[in-house]
Amino acid sequence: MKVFLVLGCLFAFLSIAIGAFGAHGLEGKISAHSLQIYKTGVQYQMFQTAGIFLVALLLDKFGSSTTLTWAGWLMVLGIVLFSGSLYALSVTNVKIIGAITPIGGVLFLVSWVLVAISVLKS
Known part of the structure; x- marks a missing residue:
């Protein structure tokens, strides 16, 4: 538990x-489109x-x-x-870097399913 509190902080x-x-x-240094991509990264990082x-x-x-421990580690890896x-x-x-993004997104999805499973099992 403590490791996830520290990682959350x-x-x-x-x-x-x-x-x-x-x-x-x-x-002003990158395009508006690139800045929006950057902001999406920040937004999802804070959600996770x-x-x-x-x-x-x-x-x-x-x-x-x-199950919860796996969920936490998948959230961490998903953020990265x-x-x-x-x-x-x-x-x-x-552009090839963008191929990594969906892998992180899938990790986010799996992590939330694991959280739900843990809550239902408890």
């Missing part, structure tokens, strides 16, 4: 820092960060759970792959 901090950098450091906090709270409430690829794509315009 780290990803929340990074969402704010990366978002501020995009708003103040990238505006809330999910990581939820996993930590559910682990505290229900105790150790392999989904949001990370969008950040890289938006600032480099290397």
